Amino acid sequence: MTTRIFFAFFICSILQMKAQQPATSAQVVQKELKQKAALQQASLVKNVPFKNIGPSVMSGRVVDIDVNPENTIEFYVAYASGGLWHTTNNGSTFKPVLDASETQNIGDIAVDWKNRTLWVGTGENNSSRSSYSGIGILKSIDNGKTWMNVGLQDSHHIGRILINPNNPEELTVGVVGHLYSPNKERGVYKTLDGGKTWKQTLFVDEASGIIDLQHAPNNYNIMFAASWQRDRKAWHFNGSGKGSAIYKSIDSGQTWEKVSTENSGFPTGNGVGRIGLAMYDATTIYALHDNQFRRKKETKKTDNHSLTKADFKTMSTESFLSLEDKKLNGFLKSNGFQEKYRAENVKQMVRSGNVKPADLAHYLEDANAMLFNTPVVGAEVYKSVDGGKTWQKTHDDFLDDLYYSYGYYFGEIRVDLQDENGIYVLGVPILKSKDGGKTFTSISKENVHADHQALWVNPEKSGHLIDGNDGGLNLSYDDGETWEKLNVNPVGQFYTINIDNQTPYNVYGGLQDNGVWVGAHNAVQNKAWQQSGQNPWESLMGGDGMQIQIDNRNANLVYTGYQFGNYFRINRETKEQKYIQPKHTLGENPYRFNWQTPILLSPHNQDILYLGGNKLMRSMNQGDDWKAISQDLTKGGKKGNVAYGTLTTISESPFAFGLIYTGSDDGLVHITKSAGASWQNISNNLPKDLWVSRVIASQHKKERVYVTLNGYRWDDFNAYVYVSEDYGNTWKSISSNLAMSPINVIKEDPINENILYLGTDNAAYVTFNKGEQWEVFSQNLPAVAVHDLVIQPETKDLLLATHGRSIYKTNIAPLQKMNASLLRKNITLFPFKDVRFNARWGSTWSKWFTANTPLKTIAFYSNASEKKELKILSERNTVLYTILVQADKGFNYVDYDLSLTENGKEKLLKENTSISINQAKNGKYYLPKGKYFIQIEEEQTGFEIK
Numbered sequence: 001m002t003t004r005i006f007f008a009f010f011i012c013s014i015l016q017m018k019a020q021q022p023a024t025s026a027q028v029v030q031k032e033l034k035q036k037a038a039l040q041q042a043s044l045v046k047n048v049p050f051k052n053i054g055p056s057v058m059s060g061r062v063v064d065i066d067v068n069p070e071n072t073i074e075f076y077v078a079y080a081s082g083g084l085w086h087t088t089n090n091g092s093t094f095k096p097v098l099d100a101s102e103t104q105n106i107g108d109i110a111v112d113w114k115n116r117t118l119w120v121g122t123g124e125n126n127s128s129r130s131s132y133s134g135i136g137i138l139k140s141i142d143n144g145k146t147w148m149n150v151g152l153q154d155s156h157h158i159g160r161i162l163i164n165p166n167n168p169e170e171l172t173v174g175v176v177g178h179l180y181s182p183n184k185e186r187g188v189y190k191t192l193d194g195g196k197t198w199k200q201t202l203f204v205d206e207a208s209g210i211i212d213l214q215h216a217p218n219n220y221n222i223m224f225a226a227s228w229q230r231d232r233k234a235w236h237f238n239g240s241g242k243g244s245a246i247y248k249s250i251d252s253g254q255t256w257e258k259v260s261t262e263n264s265g266f267p268t269g270n271g272v273g274r275i276g277l278a279m280y281d282a283t284t285i286y287a288l289h290d291n292q293f294r295r296k297k298e299t300k301k302t303d304n305h306s307l308t309k310a311d312f313k314t315m316s317t318e319s320f321l322s323l324e325d326k327k328l329n330g331f332l333k334s335n336g337f338q339e340k341y342r343a344e345n346v347k348q349m350v351r352s353g354n355v356k357p358a359d360l361a362h363y364l365e366d367a368n369a370m371l372f373n374t375p376v377v378g379a380e381v382y383k384s385v386d387g388g389k390t391w392q393k394t395h396d397d398f399l400d401d402l403y404y405s406y407g408y409y410f411g412e413i414r415v416d417l418q419d420e421n422g423i424y425v426l427g428v429p430i431l432k433s434k435d436g437g438k439t440f441t442s443i444s445k446e447n448v449h450a451d452h453q454a455l456w457v458n459p460e461k462s463g464h465l466i467d468g469n470d471g472g473l474n475l476s477y478d479d480g481e482t483w484e485k486l487n488v489n490p491v492g493q494f495y496t497i498n499i500d501n502q503t504p505y506n507v508y509g510g511l512q513d514n515g516v517w518v519g520a521h522n523a524v525q526n527k528a529w530q531q532s533g534q535n536p537w538e539s540l541m542g543g544d545g546m547q548i549q550i551d552n553r554n555a556n557l558v559y560t561g562y563q564f565g566n567y568f569r570i571n572r573e574t575k576e577q578k579y580i581q582p583k584h585t586l587g588e589n590p591y592r593f594n595w596q597t598p599i600l601l602s603p604h605n606q607d608i609l610y611l612g613g614n615k616l617m618r619s620m621n622q623g624d625d626w627k628a629i630s631q632d633l634t635k636g637g638k639k640g641n642v643a644y645g646t647l648t649t650i651s652e653s654p655f656a657f658g659l660i661y662t663g664s665d666d667g668l669v670h671i672t673k674s675a676g677a678s679w680q681n682i683s684n685n686l687p688k689d690l691w692v693s694r695v696i697a698s699q700h701k702k703e704r705v706y707v708t709l710n711g712y713r714w715d716d717f718n719a720y721v722y723v724s725e726d727y728g729n730t731w732k733s734i735s736s737n738l739a740m741s742p743i744n745v746i747k748e749d750p751i752n753e754n755i756l757y758l759g760t761d762n763a764a765y766v767t768f769n770k771g772e773q774w775e776v777f778s779q780n781l782p783a784v785a786v787h788d789l790v791i792q793p794e795t796k797d798l799l800l801a802t803h804g805r806s807i808y809k810t811n812i813a814p815l816q817k818m819n820a821s822l823l824r825k826n827i828t829l830f831p832f833k834d835v836r837f838n839a840r841w842g843s844t845w846s847k848w849f850t851a852n853t854p855l856k857t858i859a860f861y862s863n864a865s866e867k868k869e870l871k872i873l874s875e876r877n878t879v880l881y882t883i884l885v886q887a888d889k890g891f892n893y894v895d896y897d898l899s900l901t902e903n904g905k906e907k908l909l910k911e912n913t914s915i916s917i918n919q920a921k922n923g924k925y926y927l928p929k930g931k932y933f934i935q936i937e938e939e940q941t942g943f944e945i946k
Contacts, residue, residue: 842920
């Protein structure tokens, strides 16, 4: 390398390592999407076939539903990160119609049913940890075969789209805007020419966008808009502010007037949170408000018989020591303090000065508890009967147990157009009122997920409802008294995935708000399970499903759990569950646990379990006892309402026990070579403050380690991938030609050390040369976030856990053979597995059913894109069947049904007079038992039908 080239490389490296980048611009995103499209066209692996293996039973988060007003059994369902799906049979089956687009992330949809035009506002309108941004407004005039991006590309998150029923070229759109950074492309936008041009007609500020937008049922001119000020950071979420308000327009959104003024009766100020709107007519409007103002402290009667956490925050040492042991023990036992913390011991700790009374309160304060203990007013319903001039709360009491402290995640309200007093409020659970919001009853029944996000109320028929929730779709015809579940779409939002070593092997996955599930990798995905009542996928755990570790000696022993480090050891055979979260010592600061707390079974001893809080914990006995084996491996956390300064990833080298790496959510990577006796920060030369999504100790070289960083929580969409060949002392970027997108996961191939697999927020990649060049997968794979991936080493299956389209699987045996020699050859034919003969090929037990048809795949690699002849030969090299193939440069896959032509049959019978070949019921002839060859050009491989 010349001095000049080396210097340029050095300067580029320094620039790359500098402080946190600002939010990625829409122009750059669009440029990168074009690059990704070009990569797909040229990719060597574009034909690698992926199969979706489900599951579908638990579904995923729905954000909108649009129903044909002339035929209510036809409708579209939009999933937060799973795309747009269309049904024409009332939800019995669906077809995905957004797969040809550059994203599966949706905030809202609108359908021009008269002209069959689809509008998709990309980017989820909720603000959760995995609410992915979008790329603007998409439009399709052919039911999703093709999509056009028609603007608002820097909007990130779309709240609502309204189409003028009398002019389909006129649309009014509510734009929420960026989630993690300020931006100007927020507010209300209008187009009068079908999306060719847009005009911003309402702008509040760079932190406040439009979360809801509604027009009067029979008057498009009269509109109401709800602005929402919110700002999310990795460590804090603020979902309220002065920018949150209600606006009115009387000219279809051309001009706006703020109507939630101080004299209107609607709350104003810093505590105003998310607002949902529903219009009965031009003068009657309902608003659902997430009130973030604090509740007034209630004076409670003193209870001399019990203690609360709050009592200890201000208690003096003298008062504490004077407590009755029985009373103190009652508090300690009922609040889950460890056995070693009982009255006598704790008092001695206080006497010695090692512990203060306030530490008993701090001991109980973890991220999960704090999430539910924020004393805000919460959900409340307001009504205006004078067109928004004045507002009055409809109920006297608090609407408790509906929003808890995360109203930012909900906010939808609906009104029955047949009944002014019939309203529906969505949260946890879903409530209805028949007296205009004075009183409410729950219509969450069995078969319905708890978290509700979208609701269609039939405007012509009361009681006909379609509910969209975090667990999919439900349909009711009796106003929510009973519900049918319509979960047939594989739209699971997976965080994590793992596999065991059983035959057939099982797949385990943790999902957003849908717990942890397990199922056989070859489980059939259809409705046949309803006949037996046993779905092939089994639920192991509720909550938000997290990481899973399976003991490789006993697959019945599973470690998993839910958010914020709440983990369990499960014995699937005995059904025993033991809670195993590590506990800090009384007087020590509580451990901080990430939403997705990492766990790892040691590859050297399956009794040893690691778990990452802000320190690394180790158990030598399957989680029964824990010891912190590190200092705080983060920057120490930040003040906020979200656990931060936590470990996100753990990896132990298979070469040496105790050679361990950790990564944190605030950008630190650490190494210990001494099982925790000492630690070294090895992230000083990496970009700062980014979420460490993976650190992977190489299984091929002891000194090698990979790191991926994720800027999603800064609206930084750059691809950060690094490798070190010296335990992290120096790093090299291997992002090379990757299209820009935050990186979630990287894995080494277990056989070929040159091969790496990568999952981003919109694609999956493979490299055959350690990251010098990446190839993007695309066959049967939509542009969906790949959160995790795993390789089953025996079957050589690669499984992708997507956050929106469940799990995809492909066989990577051909890919693992990629090397320099293969690249130089014109053609490479990969081994074809032997086949078990079945006399029923081509037959069926009834003429009314499809014939049993074998289907095997022939894989080959071509160095050029050209036509090829693929021949099936007898053992004596007689041509029995020929398949013409238009090969692409790269890997190619051809399905073969093991049949042969009539001419081929005659040739084979002449070669071997001892066999018979009868025509099957489907009219085909199939290869009998014997040895055969597959040939393409000079390449040949044999197989046997046994």
